[in-house]
Amino acid sequence: MGGTQRKLTTIFCADVQDYTRLMGVDEEGTLAMLKHYRDAMSRLIAAHGGRVINTWGDGVIAEFPSVVECVRAAMDVQNELAGQNAARPVDGRMLFRIGINLGDVIVDGDDIYGDGVNIAARLQASATGGGIVISNTVYDQVRNKVAVSFDFLGPLAIKNIADAVPSYAVRIGEPLPPADATPGMRAKPGVDAGSHRQVNSAAxxxxxxxxxxxxxxxxxxxxxxxxxxxxxxxxxxxxxxxxxxxxxxxxxxxxxxxxxxxxxxxxxxxxxxxxxxxxxxxxxxxxxxxxxxxxxxxxxxxxxxxxxx
CATH class of the missing domain: 1.20.58 (Methane Monooxygenase Hydroxylase; Chain G, domain 1)
Incomplete structure (x- = not known):
């Protein structure tokens, strides 16, 4: 087997919406804010029994043995960061997008790899700023265990994976106005413009x-x-x-x-x-x-x- 093995785990992926734009406006301030927000995220992840696996650029990957605690951690993260963002101007807010998947992964030392991670990353890319998107495997485990509603987003195509993955947006209250709503802001390359729409089934x-x-x-x-x-x-x-x-x-x-x-x-x-x-x-x-x-x-x-x- 070498140094690798497989296991079933809950993967938490997060990154910052419009990170490139924020860096272009204020590099030092953006880095300081990123560190502050990521410290808060790491604290909440640990409080729910998860562990941070990797932090690269503006991203965070973590894993949880409990699906329910992973979703609760994501909700706590978005709620806490929303409170901190409320004091900032709209175009200066740092909004994280979070994707969560329950899947089989390859473990190599402290790192994890495989389709389970790729799906979580794609779910994260489809989330709105300040939002959470989960796969159907996560939804099946938490829908009656977490006091929150979900919006069905439909099947999500994943590169190199034959079957589309049904996905759901977690309703965590009224979102802050997205930073990309102001003129001159662009989505990250490779992310569909439609992926930044706030899901609102009420309309x-x-x-x-x-x-x-x-x-x-x-x-x-x-x-x-x-x-x-x-x-x-x-x-x-x-x-x-x-x-x-x-x-x-x-x-x-x-x-x-x-x-x-x-x-x-x-x-x-x-x-x-x-x-x-x-x-x-x-x-x-x-x-x-x-x-x-x-x-x-x-x-x-x-x-x-x-x-x-």
């Missing part, structure tokens, strides 16, 4: 809601009219409860499809449970038959949370 969701909201308002108005007709022509039967229930269920389904704060599957199971309970109430004959499907849904939800994926 398309709001657009979708703007399209379908009128239909729900119309359905709600129709349901209200039917309730009024039902009351004014009352014959002892509250038949208008059915269209009201239908509008409520459709609205809840739309909410589940568009929200990102909660797990969509669990939220969907909750909507189904409420719909079944509503049907039971509206067809009440003294039997609470919906307890059985509700029990089944509860078991499915519990297994979904317990069984690792």
């Amino acid at each position: 398309p969701l709001h657009k979708l809601w703007a399209l379908i909201a009128p239909m729900f308002w119309l359905a709600a108005l129709a349901a209200a009219v039917l309730v009024a007709i039902n009351i004014l022509s009352w014959q002892g039967v509250f038949w208008s409860a059915w269209p009201v229930l239908g509008v409520a269920v459709l609205s809840a389904v739309a909410w589940v499809a568009m929200q990102t704060r909660y797990d969509r599957l669990l939220a969907g199971l909750g909507v189904i449970s409420l719909a079944i309970a509503g049907i039971n109430v509206l067809t009440w004959h003294g039997i609470f038959w919906s307890v059985w499907p509700l029990l089944g849904i509860g078991i499915v939800a519990a297994l979904y949370k317990i069984i690792p994926r």
